[in-house]
Amino acid sequence: IDEKWFYVTxxxxxxxxxxxxxxxxxxxxxxxxxxxxxxxxxxxxPRWDHGRNQWFDGKLGIWPIIKMVPAQRTSCNRPKGTLEIKNQSCKRPVYTKMTCENVLPAIRRKFPVVDRNRTIYIQQDNA
Structure with missing residues (x-):
């Protein structure tokens, strides 16, 4: 698991x-x-998946760490109350919630059949 910054434009x-x-x-x-x-x-x-007879590419997923917040004021671009994308601070509760709701289901859904019953070790990048 790792966090990456990307520009929208x-x-x-x-x-x-x-x-x-x-x-x-x-x-x-x-x-x-x-x-x-x-x-x-x-x-x-990446590894060979014997159950599906194809390569498991190792890509589990990518999820945005954002929150939708209503605009507090009217501007020339949008009226008040329009939902805007804001960055969410990535602290322990947010990180744990995203791991439980997104990463673990993706691991169970995409992992090779042979490795599904093994213990899952999640290595987090220390950035």
Whole structure:
């Protein structure tokens, strides 16, 4: 299990346009105004799955660590009360809840049949 930060928008964007079509105006290219979201990633060692006769790639899942909060004020972009994405502080209760609700079911669902009855050891990155 590891936490990774990703930007929602990119600084540069490639667009394919039809002849006569104009590109959209993009504002706010400063990195300080770009939205970052933290994700919880879970991977395992790739191995052969004898039950399914295919390779288990080891990818268990990736889940955003966010909370949906209603906007407190009206702005030019949205009215008051519109749900906004906010980063959630990743402390012990949040981390435990995400592990129990997301990671463990993904392990049970995607693990090879031979390894499902074995003890599960979750190694957490210490970042």
């Amino acid at each position: 990119r600084v540069t964007k490639k667009v394919i346009l039809v002849r006569g079509e104009e590109p959209d105006k993009r504002h706010g290219h400063s990195k300080s105004h770009r939205t970052k979201i933290m994700f919880l990633c879970a991977v395992a060692r």
